[in-house]
Amino acid sequence: MYGLKPAPFKTGSKLTRCKEPEMYMPTHRRANGNTESVDNYLKAILYLGGREESRVTIKALAERLSVAPASVTNMLQKLAASPAPLVAYERHHGVVLSQAGKRRALEVVRHHRLIETFLYEVLDYPIEEVHEEAERLEHFISERFEERIAAKLGHPKIDPHGHSIPTIEGEMAARESMLLADVVREGTFVIDSVSDRDAQNLRLIEACGITPGARVRVRKSSARGCDGYSVRVGRSARVFDLSREVARDVRIIRLAK
Amino acid sequence: MYGLKPAPFKTGSKLTRCKEPEMYMPTHRRANGNTESVDNYLKAILYLGGREESRVTIKALAERLSVAPASVTNMLQKLAASPAPLVAYERHHGVVLSQAGKRRALEVVRHHRLIETFLYEVLDYPIEEVHEEAERLEHFISERFEERIAAKLGHPKIDPHGHSIPTIEGEMAARESMLLADVVREGTFVIDSVSDRDAQNLRLIEACGITPGARVRVRKSSARGCDGYSVRVGRSARVFDLSREVARDVRIIRLAK
DNA sequence: GAGAGATATTAGGTTAGCCTACTAATCACT
């Protein structure tokens, strides 16, 4: 709120006009106090920092967020300068999340994945459409909403793409898996997860029956130069050929022979 | 998107530096093209214009939106000056919605009320909490989301407060009702709707069993100066005394004796 | 250890939405 009172300071109050810039309320701030943009920076840092939570470069962030590097520098400086900083930023040496930053990032990821699960399970969205909607809504739902959909879904641990949903306490189960695109030795695998970032690829992947938990036989098929991966799902006869690009959107776990 | 290409204009291009301010993409704009703020202005104009769609004053808007009058003037000027204006604004003579503006306003209202219904019916929200959540989410859901929750709910015509939900085509059923606070002659009424704007009042109202469709006996109880309204719900023995303020949050329809 | 190329920062500018303070127009009432 911005003080609707007329603020009738006596004009005769000497020199102390007490201007007090008054600290405007920013126009778009969400329930939790962060803006959508800030949330997205935090998520990107979490993702790019990887399991080891290594320092993330401005360039990597700029690319992931489709934003100019200068904008990233700007934002990080602001985030790092705040009284309770969400990131630790060192000039020319990238950025890492603070405790608070990591917490918030994981909360947004939890929102995102719960929403995806909800859209898929309850609202019957096609798998390739859940991500875009979740990407927006994740910033705007309340804690109550989060809690209610989690309850409705039976407190799921993974989302429809096979990704772990962080707990309320901010723990996310780590998973050991590899890219389908990194297969060299033919073998049998279980689908761990599929990427949600490219709707087109995802639709294609789903059409092949490649879905978390499915069992697949994978072979590198460098036939005629265009290297791809031939995949047979379950015990079906059909064999699909995935391009390298699509194969990079699938994570798998090798079954011990 | 903002043209990631380096835009390498030849420096030797004479005087025509072709600066082209390039029309930046505003940082927060939603799917449909409006910002949250614009949506809220439209909704407020729709509401304040009433059934007759009369001109709305800057002051009324400023109050409803909790914003300074100067901000309203500014916004209306911008909205009216756009190529496909959402409002018709005349200096010193208030504002009305254009066709397009009315359409959008009704769409947002539809979103709002469908979301409220969904939160109440599917996610078991307490009635007094649905409004706040809907007020935020209404701006951020996609058409698909709208369609899916509508389907899930069986295409409801009224929300849990008793308000009409506009159709997809932008039609909203008008309803004939009066404020409980305007009762002078004792009588029997049906609850038409309750206001969702004040959660506290609403909780109180609900606690009395006053809910859309309920039958009530109302009498003005000007006992000891503090004029209120005594209400008996259904055939219960309990009689509740509502303050004028609370009584203004309930709309009723007189039952033909 | 110098320089080239990559990466990051600074400087200056944009839009959207707010604000306050001041000024202008309209209205309402005698």
Next chain:
DNA sequence: AGTGATTAGTAGGCTAACCTAATATCTCTC
């Protein structure tokens, strides 16, 4: 119709997030 109160509009500022262009720093190779 005149005038004071109410209402609206203008001018000037602010933050949040972006942008481009120019500059600084780092890193890696020779």
